[in-house]
Amino acid sequence: MSEKLWGGRFNGDANDLFLRLGASINVDIKMANEDIEGSIAHATMLSHVGIITEAEKDQIVNGLKEIKEEFNEGKLHFTYQNEDIHMNVETVLTEKIGAVAGKLHTARSRNDQVALDFHLYLKKRLPQILELIRSFQSELVNLADENLETIMPGYTHLQHAQPISFAHYLMAYYEMLDRDYDRFEFNQKHTNMSPIGAAALAGTTFPIDPHFTANELGLDAPYNNSIDAVSDRDFAIEFLSNASILMMHLSRLCEEICLWSSYEFKYVELSDAFSTGSSIMPQKKNPDMCELIRGKTGVVYGHLNALLATMKSLPLAYNKDLQEDKAGVFDTVENIEPILQLMTEMIATMQVNKDRMLQAVEKDFSNATELADYLSAKGLPFRQAHRIAGELVAKCINENCYLQDLSLEQLHNYSDLFEEDIYEDLKPHVAIQRRKSYGSTGFNEVHKQIEKAKEKLKGEMNHEE
Numbered sequence: 001m002s003e004k005l006w007g008g009r010f011n012g013d014a015n016d017l018f019l020r021l022g023a024s025i026n027v028d029i030k031m032a033n034e035d036i037e038g039s040i041a042h043a044t045m046l047s048h049v050g051i052i053t054e055a056e057k058d059q060i061v062n063g064l065k066e067i068k069e070e071f072n073e074g075k076l077h078f079t080y081q082n083e084d085i086h087m088n089v090e091t092v093l094t095e096k097i098g099a100v101a102g103k104l105h106t107a108r109s110r111n112d113q114v115a116l117d118f119h120l121y122l123k124k125r126l127p128q129i130l131e132l133i134r135s136f137q138s139e140l141v142n143l144a145d146e147n148l149e150t151i152m153p154g155y156t157h158l159q160h161a162q163p164i165s166f167a168h169y170l171m172a173y174y175e176m177l178d179r180d181y182d183r184f185e186f187n188q189k190h191t192n193m194s195p196i197g198a199a200a201l202a203g204t205t206f207p208i209d210p211h212f213t214a215n216e217l218g219l220d221a222p223y224n225n226s227i228d229a230v231s232d233r234d235f236a237i238e239f240l241s242n243a244s245i246l247m248m249h250l251s252r253l254c255e256e257i258c259l260w261s262s263y264e265f266k267y268v269e270l271s272d273a274f275s276t277g278s279s280i281m282p283q284k285k286n287p288d289m290c291e292l293i294r295g296k297t298g299v300v301y302g303h304l305n306a307l308l309a310t311m312k313s314l315p316l317a318y319n320k321d322l323q324e325d326k327a328g329v330f331d332t333v334e335n336i337e338p339i340l341q342l343m344t345e346m347i348a349t350m351q352v353n354k355d356r357m358l359q360a361v362e363k364d365f366s367n368a369t370e371l372a373d374y375l376s377a378k379g380l381p382f383r384q385a386h387r388i389a390g391e392l393v394a395k396c397i398n399e400n401c402y403l404q405d406l407s408l409e410q411l412h413n414y415s416d417l418f419e420e421d422i423y424e425d426l427k428p429h430v431a432i433q434r435r436k437s438y439g440s441t442g443f444n445e446v447h448k449q450i451e452k453a454k455e456k457l458k459g460e461m462n463h464e465e
């Protein structure tokens, strides 16, 4: 007979290389605390409904508590021969308290156990991620507040488009992060569900109380369907999808910071704390951290794709393929937490070169729309106004000057509608100031966006207290 916990029906031992490949202890050791907490709740429920005695429960729970302590002190050695965290913990428990340990696995299976551990793992991490998003958002708002009147070119197609307030740009990222927050917040709904009690897939003949267990663990409710409970990984896919979108946002910002810290732009300079030098070129100051975050974004997308691929043809209910579900989620958690923290510090310490940004819109054509709007506001159909502005830009390019350098006389060759006040409209800060539409770059509008954000962040902090 095989020594394994499931070894009763086996005559021979498993191939050792297969055991090593099949073992998940190196990955699921990260859920050791959750596995033990889940077992304590399960044992408590078993005694609550009279499946095991109070004394047996105490023995099991005390043993589990000891294991948790020893594990967190680094005193336990788990082995691949015991396959995974569940069987490693049960093996240590048996060594500690003897045969009564075997009662713990009544009315459960590793299928609902592993699903429970995974839910508990993510349940613990989501609040931390939500908090980190809020900190990053409030740093964006701080920086926006300091830069309300910092003028820069807004881009489309990476070409100068129209002058904008740098604060407006920063608040665009605030909004993206706000949606990320909402998504991770919603993620809690499907994460805080309890699969324990589904047993292998069909439920159990024992008179368990899964609502009790869920409640012990701070989970909202048991799954309604035991087959779904052990087969569902939507909560993890939602997490990876939310993380992918978050990383996409961070990566876009990182890409811009890389561009802006280049010699050609020089809009920002990163603190030395978030830059690296070159081993050969002494002058280099590289935005490595931003590049790495861009790189890691691809890795997170990969984790999402991997889990979707694992799930797409999986027959109900548990299949061993599901063992591959955790590593990508753990890696994602372990990356997005420090990334959010580092990005918060990075933008807080980033030097903004306001003069350089302003210079970029003083000698360019990002005021061409103002000229077209000017004519159109005086009654010329916008299409005609657009054509005249385009022709004037072409003339300036030929003559190596800018729209504001043209005399009123030269402008009159194109339209009688031009008057002295056109020069005011062509100034970048006036272009911004004149924008009054909701959510626009107008200083007043951006100020409102900032105040609204501050209000929201403050309200939430008070709420949390």
Ligand code: ARG
Binding pocket: 024, 028, 083, 084, 110, 111, 114, 318, 320, 322, 323, 324
């Ligand atoms: N290590 C397994 C996993 O991570 C635990 C569940 C094993 N269940 C089974 N029926 N083999 O998925």
